Amino acid sequence: MHIHHLSEQNSVLNTFLSEMRNIDIQKDSMRFRRNIERIGEILGYEMSKSFNFKVATIQTPLGDCVINEIDNNIVLCSILRAGVPLHNGLLNYFDTAENAFISAYRHHKHEPESFEIIVEYLACPSLENKTLILADPMLATGQSMLATFEALQPFGTPKEVHLACIIGAQEGVDFVENHFDKNTHLWIAAIDEKLNNKGYIIPGLGDAGDLAFGEKLQQ
Numbered sequence: 091m092h093i094h095h096l097s098e099q100n101s102v103l104n105t106f107l108s109e110m111r112n113i114d115i116q117k118d119s120m121r122f123r124r125n126i127e128r129i130g131e132i133l134g135y136e137m138s139k140s141f142n143f144k145v146a147t148i149q150t151p152l153g154d155c156v157i158n159e160i161d162n163n164i165v166l167c168s169i170l171r172a173g174v175p176l177h178n179g180l181l182n183y184f185d186t187a188e189n190a191f192i193s194a195y196r197h198h199k200h201e202p203e204s205f206e207i208i209v210e211y212l213a214c215p216s217l218e219n220k221t222l223i224l225a226d227p228m229l230a231t232g233q234s235m236l237a238t239f240e241a242l243q244p245f246g247t248p249k250e251v252h253l254a255c256i257i258g259a260q261e262g263v264d265f266v267e268n269h270f271d272k273n274t275h276l277w278i279a280a281i282d283e284k285l286n287n288k289g290y291i292i293p294g295l296g297d298a299g300d301l302a303f304g305e306k307l308q309q
């Protein structure tokens with residue numbers, strides 16, 4: 091797996107990450123969503139450098155201009171709920187991408203420490219020979235990412251796969267590295283130390299879906 095750990099290099103990305111983690115600033119859900127979206131834009135920009143480009147000639151008002159254009163057919167798939175603002179950020183830059191949505195949520199069974207991943211909703215175009223971007227801000231155990239990828243198998247074989255995340259636990263990064271093809275790219279803003287016994291990333295930021303959209307009742 092090609093791991094691109096973006097906060098290894100200092101940039102304005104650190105400001106957005108810091109605001110998302112900050113227990114006071116993260117209470118502003120509009121800013122929290124906007125920071126996810128802004129990081130989505132940064133992930134998209136960095137990812138685009140690995141795409142294929144083709145030479146094209148466009149006309150300006152003053153003459154012909156030869157430029158390199160992205161030559162990938164992109165399908166952007168995000169995992170509900172917290173993936174929605176990340177999806178929007180990526181779509182701000184890949185504005186002609188096709189789109190897929192999938193629900194994958196943790197269903198806590200009897201003990202709070204144990205959960206299973208439930209996939210219920212899936213809307214997806216053909217993935218055959220396309221560039222698939224799987225977007226989810228949090229990569230904790232990595233199980234949602236893998237469950238999503240497996241649920242997408244009937245829609246075709248993508249030419250390349252990119253995982254777009256904001257914060258991952260080292261354990262989740264290792265998990266996707268072990269379960270995805272070695273040519274897969276992981277674009278991730280920060281890699282944190284560990285998971286706690288409820289599967290939350292430490293230090294992480296808390297529950298990204300709840301911070302973005304409010305707390306939900308457990309089913």
Ligand SMILES: O=P(O)(O)OC[C@H]1O[C@H](OP(=O)(O)OP(=O)(O)O)[C@H](O)[C@@H]1O
Nearest residue numbers: 171172195196228230231232233234299
């Ligand atoms: O790597 P994993 O251990 O699978 O955990 C990561 C998942 O947890 C979060 O979603 P959550 O289940 O909280 O749903 P939500 O976005 O609706 O809050 C997050 O957005 C990922 O989808």
Ligand SMILES: O=c1cc[nH]c(=O)[nH]1
Nearest residue numbers: 230290291296297298
């Ligand atoms: O730390 C975590 C783990 C999973 N999902 C979140 O939103 N946060």
Ligand SMILES: [Mg+2]
Nearest residue numbers: 297298299300
């Ligand atoms: Mg959540």
